[in-house]
Amino acid sequence: MTLRIPRLAQALLAIAVVYGGLKLVFDVALGQPIPASLLTMYMFFVVAGVFMVFTFTEESTRELVAPIRALVEDPRRRRLRNLVFVVLPLAAAGATYARLQPRFEAPVELRSIHPAPPASVKIYGKRFDLLKLENPYRKFEKEDPKRFRELVAEGAKVYVENCHFCHGDKLDGRGPFAEGLNPTPMNFQDVGTIAQLQESFLFWRIATGGPGLPAEAAPWISSMPVWQQFLSEDEIWKVILFLYDYTGHRPRAWEEKHAAD
Numbered sequence: 358m359t360l361r362i363p364r365l366a367q368a369l370l371a372i373a374v375v376y377g378g379l380k381l382v383f384d385v386a387l388g389q390p391i392p393a394s395l396l397t398m399y400m401f402f403v404v405a406g407v408f409m410v411f412t413f414t415e416e417s418t419r420e421l422v423a424p425i426r427a428l429v430e431d432p433r434r435r436r437l438r439n440l441v442f443v444v445l446p447l448a449a450a451g452a453t454y455a456r457l458q459p460r461f462e463a464p465v466e467l468r469s470i471h472p473a474p475p476a477s478v479k480i481y482g483k484r485f486d487l488l489k490l491e492n493p494y495r496k497f498e499k500e501d502p503k504r505f506r507e508l509v510a511e512g513a514k515v516y517v518e519n520c521h522f523c524h525g526d527k528l529d530g531r532g533p534f535a536e537g538l539n540p541t542p543m544n545f546q547d548v549g550t551i552a553q554l555q556e557s558f559l560f561w562r563i564a565t566g567g568p569g570l571p572a573e574a575a576p577w578i579s580s581m582p583v584w585q586q587f588l589s590e591d592e593i594w595k596v597i598l599f600l601y602d603y604t605g606h607r608p609r610a611w612e613e614k615h616a617a618d
């Protein structure tokens with residue numbers, strides 16, 4: 358008596374052999390793992406092909422599905438059937454659950470748009486304490502409104518000469534260069550940008566630009582230039598006055614911050 362392997366087992370074996378063969382050729386012979394998407398594609402055609410061959414005639418089809426029919430229909434296989442229909446869904450549920458386990462590490466692409474500034478930073482070769490730093494010109498808003506208007510106008514000049522290419526002539530982040538940049542230049546009209554920030558934060562960001570961003574803002578290749586190389590300290594404080602004046606936003610004040618904390 359010769360032992361005949363059931364057709365279903367033959368079909369599954371054929372698929373397993375091709376799968377193993379592909380893995381072997383790529384991983385061992387070529388020394389490179391086969392891309393999962395490619396493997397899925399190959400296996401789709403292999404499975405389809407195998408089932409085409411195994412269902413070529415009525416009879417071979419019947420032989421192929423015989424064990425499955427027997428499992429479902431044969432009253433003597435009730436035990437096995439119940440077991441299979443409990444174990445299979447449980448296994449699927451377990452596998453799905455394992456895959457859905459929450460992961461707590463930050464996703465790699467997550468970038469912090471407003472990273473926490475360093476407590477103190479070296480700009481123009483001097484140490485600045487960002488927690489205390491204030492715009493030296495802000496006081497003129499109340500004390501000498503005429504002088505304040507002049508300072509804002511000087512800031513506007515700095516802006517037009519240096520910043521509008523990226524941040525736009527309406528400060529909406531849509532300057533002529535903006536289309537080509539990723540990340541895009543900040544839109545200062547948006548309530549999510551300078552309206553949320555202290556002037557010292559802006560001073561830090563403008564003076565040190567993209568390269569001044571701390572590690573948690575990476576991977577983030579910002580084109581924002583390092584303005585301490587091109588502008589004076591005064592010019593940066595004046596352009597900050599202009600940013601708030603033009604957009605009508607108020608800088609976030611220290612008092613408010615402490616009250617909120």
Ligand code: HEC
Binds near residue numbers: 521584
């Ligand atoms: C070459 C294009 C470019 C130019 C020119 C440019 N910026 Fe930017 N700026 C950016 C980009 C891109 C961002 C967003 C990425 C980032 O925060 O670094 C940005 C961000 C900023 C931010 C941070 C705002 C926030 O909400 O965190 C400030 C402030 C700023 N720019 C001010 C200026 C000022 C002032 C000038 C002119 C002196 C200027 N920028 C010129 C490209 C530019």
